[in-house]
Amino acid sequence: MLQGKKLVQSMFARRGYRIVRSESDVRYRPVAADARNSASLLHEILPVVQHNALTGEWPTPEFLENYFDADRLAMARLLLDQCDAEDVEIAGKRVLDIGCHAGCLLRLMHARYKETSLFGCDISDVKLAMAKRACPDAELFFSALSDLPRSSRYDVVFLMEVLEHTVDPEAVVRRLLDIVSATGTLILTVPDGRRDQFPAKEYHAEFDSYAGHINFWSPESWHYFLARIAPEWKLRTGTLSTGHLFAALSMKNKAN
Known part of the structure; x- marks a missing residue:
């Protein structure tokens, strides 16, 4: 058996290929703190x-309990x-969470960073x-991406799990860069497109987006x-251990 494996490996090697072991897709496991954060938020x-538990109107308590589980808080x-x-x-900066939903990120930031204007x-x-x-100290307002006031500037802008829904994600990123301060940073996350299989579902003309996903990016x-959209910005990308893709964009002349 061992000689047979070596023979196969040798045959592929002569053609410029190498056989490697495929790692299993290990899902990130939340820690106890994530479960506590989930329970506290809920x-x-x-x-x-x-x-809504009686009327069936969205969102129902059951939906929120499934959505804001320990995995979501871990992310x-x-x-x-x-x-x-x-x-x-x-810490100490003006921070905007766009599409803040039920405020889970705002809540975590309030607990971690002091003197921050959320x-x-x-x-x-x-x-x-x-x-x-979820975060009583945060200043909240109703706004679509296209309606964000251009007169406002923020030191850190978060957009989590939104670009995959939008018809024109390039325009969205450019719009967000307009509201980042000169020394600020834009933080983005999207699902890993190699694993994401969420269907597009219905189209919402008012927000030019789909309820499901229509954009899929590999790492x-x-x-x-992002490098093509913002060549003048310092770009750092990576993958969170939950599998979500991450990006941070800040001006290249930003002081260290």
Whole structure:
């Protein structure tokens, strides 16, 4: 058997190929802190939608319990860990979370970074009501991506898991760079397109986006996509241990 394996390896080697062991797709396992963060968040936001349990109106408590599980909170925590590793300054800065949903990222930032001015926006009054309970100190407002006030500038802008829904993700990134301060940073995450199989579903003309996913980036194409859009920006890309693709863009002349 061993000689047969060596013979096969030798045959492929003569043609310039090498046989390697394929690593299994190991899913990241949340830690106890992620479960505690999930339970704490749900305790705050579920009262907002408790009546939906009877009417079936979206979002139902059951949906939120499944959505904001330990895996979701682990992803948000690891994103902040990545920001710390990339020396993204958050403490004491003006920080905007676009599409803040129920405020899980805002809540984690409030606990981790002191003296930070937190802002969040979304296109759902229900989500904003939940976010207000999750992070009472954050300043929240209703806004679509296209309606973000150009007069406002933020030191750190987060857009998590949104670009995969949008019809024109390039225009969205350019729009977001307009509201980042001269020494600020834009933080983006998207699913890994090699694993993402979420269908497009219905189209929302008002927001020029789909309920599901229509854009799929590999780790390599993710980097090239952003480098082409913002060649004058310092670009750092990577993959979180949950499998989500990460990017941080800051001006190249940003002071160290």
